[in-house]
Amino acid sequence: MxxxxxxxxxxxxxxxxxxxxxxxxxxxxxxxxxxxxxxxxxxxxxxxxxxxxxxxxxxxxxxxxxxxxxxxxxxxxxxxxxxxxxxxxSEAYYADTLSAGREATHGALPSTGKSVVVEHTSANPTGPVHVGRARNPIFGDAVARVLEFAGNDVETHYYVNDAGRQVAVFTWAYETFEESDLPEPERDRADYDLVRYYRRGNEFLESADEVDAEAAEAEISEIMQGLEAGEEATYDRVAAVVDQVLGGMRESLGRLPAEFDRFVKESKFLRNGDADEVVRRLKASDHAVYEEDAWQLDLSSFGLEKNLVFLRSDDTTLYTTRDLAYHEWKFANYDEAVTILGEDHKLQAEQLEATLEVLGNDTEALRQTFYSWVNLPEGGMSTREGTGVDLDDLLDESIRRAREEVESRLDSRIRDDELTEDDVDRIARQVGIGAVRYDIVSKQPTKGITFEWDRALDFEAQSAPYVQYVHARCCGIESEAADAGIDASADASVLDTDAERALLADIARFPAVIEQAADDLEPHVVATFAREFAETFNTFYRECSVLNADDPEVAAARLGAVQASRHTIANALDVIGIEAPDSM
Structure with missing residues (x-):
């Protein structure tokens, strides 16, 4: 409305x-x-x-x-x-708001008829997802959800770097070192198993003498050349490592949840010749120069001082070269391409967009948005060095802490067998993972985050549990009203107190919040709305009882407002990827 x-x-x-x-x-x-x-x-x-x-x-x-x-x-x-x-x-505004809010799809916008591909996460498949990179899948998944709720036909992609040097190092290390040379894996899963080889390989390259290092580099270069040459045997060697690690990473990401419609391998664009075609066209452009034993693109006319290297002296392409082919494939298959990138990729993104224009593409269809890092009070993180905190560890700890909080709050209900062990497990998982997601997605993406447990799991403050509790409270009110024989109505005319009108006003505003978030690629505005809505609903809850209303018509209308509130908060949470518990 x-x-x-x-x-x-x-x-x-x-x-x-x-x-x-x-x-x-x-x-x-x-x-x-x-x-x-x-x-x-x-x-x-x-x-x-x-x-x-x-x-x-x-x-x-x-x-x-x-x-x-x-x-x-x-x-x-x-x-x-x-x-x-x-x-x-007018009164008609409130009446139509209450009717619309009682629809389960409240907030969803009409179809735009537009197909949108959202590429996010795309961490190198060299080991488990770590906390420093957790913002990408959480932010990216929320962007995709917002765009879909705004009426777009959305497809999510994970662009797999399976043709770069790091993967070549990984493949070489996996084939070189013995299991007995490695420490025990931290978890019984492929990504935790294989990352040990990647770390061992990097340790070797950093400490080996000149002869051994040169021999290793020759083998690594051979793998990279084999990929460029389209050798099936080399692709199979790399896939043996990459696919196993991706399987483990998908399990971690699935816990958030952050799921993907496609895993697009960059080797696809080597194998089908698209990367070679990009190189040919770039060499023929007026911006091409051959300097320092490499083909480069002079992008100074686009305001970029640093040249883009698109072909090495050994005729191997770079990540950006293959990314150009990928983006042209996106333009051919989707109406709009959205990419979620870390702040350290800004220059690369500017070079990519400029080069796409050099290649003759209309970059109006390209939207690139950036995020800053997530830190823990403990300090920095690095997959290569084997330090830092993995995403699985963060989620496990969050669920454990959430369970302690839930058990302390539900102690009497657990003792009285109102809640089973499965109920407590469910609530702890919903609250724990919701706390991580909300704490990350609720911040402006360009601002750095230091994740703090006490803030994220605070049931009384600006946190996921605070918002989730509103949905549980709505479910409880509806259940009690059903037991009392109260049927909901959409008669907004009897809802005339300030608290009631404020609640209807927020329910009416929700679709516009979705529209803004989609237009600006900023899901944090939905998270902010959810928190503010929770505050508005709690005021309504304190001042406007359903069960103890003096007038049956008022009770019925207030119950209708509770139903509309439940749909509003459930959909707001769903848009940012957080579950809405029925009980807490």
Missing amino acids: FRAFRSAVEDAVEAALTALDLPTDDLGVEEPPEDVPATLASSVAFRLAGEVGAAPPSVAADIAAEIDIDSSEYIERVDTQGPYVNFYV
């Missing part, structure tokens, strides 16, 4: 400006000042005062006088305060 109301306000302001023969390029529709109880306001009088030659309040009054409030059933009245033209919603 909020989106429809906003559209009606924009139309009304535009019509008024047209009637006054004033420009309509900027309508200034926005949230009103805090002391104005309106739903939306227009600040266009600020912009037009100089052109009209009158004070902003006078201009605002002229605009308000031209507003046709009969043009929309959702505009109840219009007034002015200083330079603002303020718009107030």
